[in-house]
Amino acid sequence: MPCAGWTFLTSHAQVLLCISRDPGIRLRDIADRVGITEGSANGIVVDLAEAGYILNQEAGRRNHYQIQAHLPLPESSSRERAVGEVLALPGRRAAARFRSAGT
Numbered sequence: 338m339p340c341a342g343w344t345f346l347t348s349h350a351q352v353l354l355c356i357s358r359d360p361g362i363r364l365r366d367i368a369d370r371v372g373i374t375e376g377s378a379n380g381i382v383v384d385l386a387e388a389g390y391i392l393n394q395e396a397g398r399r400n401h402y403q404i405q406a407h408l409p410l411p412e413s414s415s416r417e418r419a420v421g422e423v424l425a426l427p428g429r430r431a432a433a434r435f436r437s438a439g440t
Contacts, residue, residue: 348371348373348377348381349381349385350423351370351371352378352381352385353385353390353404353424355367355371356382356391356402356404357404360401360402360403361396361399361400361401361402362402363400364378364379364382365378382402388411389408390404390405390408390420391403391404392405404420404424405420406419406420406421406424407419407420407421410423
């Protein structure tokens with residue numbers, strides 16, 4: 338059952354997950370998936386780019402994002418963890434569930 342009124346991950350983390358799953362995703366699609374406005378999605382992408390977590394490459398009229406997975410998380414208590422490690426967690430858990438269901 339979903340929790341009303343709050344999310345487990347920040348909007349910044351959710352945007353980063355969207356980009357990790359589809360590096361060519363449009364801001365409109367990020368906004369729809371995260372449940373924020375397109376302007377907010379743009380602001381978060383700018384935040385992430387300014388902090389160095391993503392690189393933005395223009396490809397015609399579209400953008401292509403590259404996550405800098407080696408960078409540490411911004412939280413001081415999590416400095417030993419890299420962004421890529423956190424982004425890989427949902428995939429690892431899903432793969433583990435799939436493997437255990439097949440046995």
